[in-house]
Amino acid sequence: MIQLIRGFKDILPGEIDIWQQIEGTASALFEDFGFKEIRIPVMERTELFARSIGEDTDIVEKEMYTFPDRKGDLITLRPEATASIVRAYIQHRMYAVDSVQKFYTIGPMFRRERPQKGRYRQFYQINAEVFGVASPLIDVQLIFILMTLLNRLDVTDVQAHINSLGCPECRPNYRQALAEFLVKLDDRLCADCRRRRERNPLRVLDCKVPSCREALTDAPSILDHLCDDCRQDFDTVQTALDRLGIVFLTDKRLVRGLDYYTRTTFEIQTGALGAQSAVAGGGRYDGLVKMLDGPDTPATGFAIGLDRLAEIVGQKKAAAEKPPILFAAALGDEGQQQAFQWVSRWCDQGLRAEMDFGGRSLKSQMKRADKLGAAYVMIIGDNELVEGVVILRNMKTGEQVRIAVEEVVEKVGEIISGS
């Protein structure tokens, strides 16, 4: 038997209600905040991700699905959406249309990490990106949108963590201070971190290995190294969050796994998921558009882990079943033909109807109607059809009425809408 690829998964009909509910709630919210949907391809030239995400990141170092296509061009299944959205923004010169652009997108991402609960090799994200707004208030608006979405989905066990990553002015000083601190840690760091501390010391802060985390308890804080502009910017973020009533935690160790972030960075964490506590992450990436050969444009955004969010929402409610309102139990060829006509019409009119296409006995059809939870069953029997009538049975009360064939369409609608 052929099975799916490790780390990939099927989302089955029993789970899909939750996914649709989340996606619907998110889209409606985005539209209210002036975001437009954008859809980008699942594959891009490898170079796009290598350049934007950064060579020293986990993603580029070891997680990308990269392969040559049949002509030998290197392509990669997208590990995240921001790089592609920026590529599209530049390629279609969207900055020329309006100096402020807000986008959202929902779709699969691919990273070859170790599969476990809440961590897959194909997973889904909801992304939001804003181009052209330098004010940190827009970062706060993104956090507000996230918290509002979670609230609308009744997800309450969540906490916003924020930090600032500084800018090209002040980050080098911090980088220096951190690198000096890390030199002294020697063998307390994992092999990856020993390599990173030279090339990209900030990434060490993001290491998930417990011994590394412990070794970093007394690491210098970037917040003590911010330049005046970055400090003021971060103060504005905190004040605005306070005034919106959003409870947050300032976390000096919070960095993102991607290189292009600047200033405000944030993560929404939850206690509901065990080890994989991050439901969403994001922040400002003012340098990226220019780095990818577009005009110098401030930008900020976030990504929600849809699989993890669906897991939390799913813990709260069992998927709502949508049983048919009406099941047509038909006997004989003519009965099946007639049932088929009616069922097709009813479904078209938004009245969920089902029938049995196998022409089985009335008894087994009634059993199936019961199993599906149909509210009504219409019995279309050979004898009844000769008489020109059908029987409509209310499955809850057991009450039965006879309806003339020519009146079925209108009468059934009346009875069902009146019940």
Ligand code: ATP
């Ligand atoms: P983590 O620290 O959990 O590895 P990350 O920093 O790599 O997350 P981002 O690149 O910021 O994650 O992606 C945003 C969100 O996407 C995460 O907060 C998480 O909810 C989700 N996510 C990331 N990687 C995976 C994965 N392999 N499987 C499922 N969800 C994921």
Ligand code: MG
């Ligand atoms: Mg990761």
